[in-house]
Amino acid sequence: KCGERETCLNGISRDDLDVGQILGEGFFGEVHKGVYKSPTGERVNVAIKTCKDCSADVKEKFLSEAELMKNLDHPHIVRLIGVIEVDPVWIVMELYSHGELGKYLVEQQYILTNATLILYCVQICKALAYLEGLSMVHRDIAVRNVLVASPECVKLGDFGLSRYIDEQEYYKATISRLPIKWMAPESINFRRFTTASDVWMFGVCVWEIFSLAQQPFFWLENGQVINHLESGVRLPKPQHCPPTLYALLTRCWAYEPHARPSFYQLACSLSDIHRTEMEQ
Ligand code: ADP
Numbered sequence: 404k405c406g407e408r409e410t411c412l413n414g415i416s417r418d419d420l421d422v423g424q425i426l427g428e429g430f431f432g433e434v435h436k437g438v439y440k441s442p443t444g445e446r447v448n449v450a451i452k453t454c455k456d457c458s459a460d461v462k463e464k465f466l467s468e469a470e471l472m473k474n475l476d477h478p479h480i481v482r483l484i485g486v487i488e489v490d491p492v493w494i495v496m497e498l499y500s501h502g503e504l505g506k507y508l509v510e511q512q513y514i515l516t517n518a519t520l521i522l523y524c525v526q527i528c529k530a531l532a533y534l535e536g537l538s539m540v541h542r543d544i545a546v547r548n549v550l551v552a553s554p555e556c557v558k559l560g561d562f563g564l565s566r567y568i569d570e571q572e573y574y575k576a577t578i579s580r581l582p583i584k585w586m587a588p589e590s591i592n593f594r595r596f597t598t599a600s601d602v603w604m605f606g607v608c609v610w611e612i613f614s615l616a617q618q619p620f621f622w623l624e625n626g627q628v629i630n631h632l633e634s635g636v637r638l639p640k641p642q643h644c645p646p647t648l649y650a651l652l653t654r655c656w657a658y659e660p661h662a663r664p665s666f667y668q669l670a671c672s673l674s675d676i677h678r679t680e681m682e683q
Contacts, residue, residue: 413473415439415485415495426450426502430563431457431465439484439495448498449484453491462492464563469494471539471562479530481550481560499558501551505616508546511554512615517643521677523549523557524609524648528673530559531605532666535598542596544604545585546611583625584618589660591629599660602669606655609648613641632658648676 423436432455439449454465472483482497501507548561587603589595607619637656640649651672657663
């Protein structure tokens with residue numbers, strides 16, 4: 404069905420989609436809500452990503468996210484439904500109606516418990532342990548890239564910057580688009596991205612969750628961050644973050660990439676912390 408294209412995306416037909424209202428603005432264009440009628444007749448709520456100025460170059464970048472996502476299957480990773488490859492090109496994903504975790508944390512701050520916040524961390528960590536097993540680096544782990552499927556379930560998304568690590572190519576982002584305040588020192592200094600730099604970013608994402616989506620290092624300019632990190636400064640413990648969890652974060656922020664824990668180890672430690680919190 405997908406012609407000569409070497410890599411076949413999950414092609415679906417536009418006739419099976421009802422496009423609804425705008426959900427938000429993505430990097431490439433508007434994201435709409437919609438309904439997809441699957442071949443089995445099931446109606447699935449979806450998010451449809453569109454691509455505004457889709458020249459051949461842009462289209463390739465736009466579709467690279469779907470290309471990666473089609474190989475992923477995890478309960479805490481955004482699920483790709485399919486792609487419409489004829490212009491206008493669309494990427495269709497499962498809809499997570501509670502939206503971005505960053506906004507959700509602010510809206511629900513008075514009802515979210517510590518146990519729930521730790522649960523989100525465990526779920527994101529398991530998604531990343533799964534990527535670690537596939538030798539895939541995400542490179543943009545932050546609450547803005549996590550979607551809320553239900554009050555007890557979050558999904559890691561936005562694979563726009565992701566790469567398999569054996570691939571030596573760099574993402575051609577201008578420096579200003581890089582999320583400096585989330586990045587490991589070696590990523591800032593040498594644009595080096597590995598599973599260990601993802602672990603650093605995950606630590607920052609946990610910090611965001613417990614700070615209810617404050618911006619990390621909001622008190623610094625981007626250009627000042629690396630000097631602070633090199634002189635040993637780290638993000639402070641958020642008020643409601645359990646000390647055991649903060650101790651784990653400081654290990655994710657070891658200057659030496661090798662000294663950081665793996666996602667597999669982190670998932671075990673976080674599950675323990677979650678269990679302790681539930682018992683209280
Ligand atoms: P991009 O990565 O291209 O910048 P995003 O993935 O950030 O685009 O999407 C833009 C907005 O659309 C997000 O802020 C979010 O509110 C909404 N959105 C994207 N995907 C979904 C989804 N699967 N379910 C619900 N909302 C979504």
